[in-house]
Amino acid sequence: MSETESDVTARLLVSEAADERSAPKNVGLGQAVVGTISAPEREGPNEDAALILPLGAERGVIAVADGAGSYPQGNVASRVALEALAAAVDAKPDHLRSAVLDGFEAAEEAVRGLGTGAATTLVVVALEGQRARIFHCGDSMALLCGQKGKQKHETIAHSPTGYAQAAGMLSETGAFRHRDRHLVCHLVGMGDLTITIGPVLELAARDTIVLGSDGLWDNAYVAEVVEHARAGPLDESRDALLAAAREHMLNEPAPIGKPDDLTLILYRPL
Secondary structure: OOOOHHHHHOOEEEEOOOEEEOOOEEEOOEEEEEEEEOOOOOOOOOOEEEEEEEEOOOEEEEEEEEEOOOOOOHHHHHHHHHHHHHHHHHHOOOOHHHHHHHHHHHHHHHHHOOOOOOOEOEEEEEEEOOEEEEEEEOOOEEEEEOOOOOEEEEOOOOOHHHHHHHOOOOOHHHHHHOOOOOOOOOOEOOOOOOOEEOOOEEOOOOOEEEEEOHHHHOOOOHHHHHHHHOOOOHHHHHHHHHHHHHHHHHOOOOOOOOOOOEEEEEEEEO
16 A cells, blocks of 8 residues: 555654565655664564654754663663653754754653663764754764765764774774674763754755664664665665675674664665
8 A cells, every 4th residue: 555645754763573674765855764773583572663753844853762672671771762752753843953952951861760770872873954963871882974975074982992993093993803892881861861952954855864763874884884874765775784784694603794683774865
């Protein structure tokens, strides 16, 4: 059955899905798709969640959260964080920067309110016309690339290996193999909320924004992500990324591969 206009423009929240791939959704001045898969051969719900939240004709928010697997109720933490974010943004959609920051604070309170010690990462992109800004806490990351493969912006994971890579002390391959690659320095719900606010990014025609939980970034080289994401129909790019990352998961431990839940969003201006 084909989607109606209201289906295409409605908000989308994906949570605890074993394998879900959305049709393109209108958000901001472009479209976005979600893709999520559970870790292979692992019991229990997918602990990732994703949100596409249109806000009128030119604004919107897209976000990915990854419930921390070493803490209880990761699946619940990621969902309530995105629900809190959506409520905060809905409250003042004309002031996105402030609304997203309020959303992080609300997510912190919601996750801590579970009372179970749960925690989650959170990466958010605020879309306003042809501009975007990335906010994040944890090791869920985002990048912006051009159609020809130019990498225009990438966030730094809040992790020992992420900081070491940014400082030039560790290569990407070295990070894949590092014994501490599973450690995360900051999480939503832990009481010391740390948010990195990125610069305003001017989006060119055919640029692509990729958001992903660490299930993506631990199972694909950045160049591989860019190559799959930079061009072609969004849903085909998403499926290619999911397939490539899953292949790395199944072929671990060499040279990369770390079985995990994986959730991503691809966004491209129309």
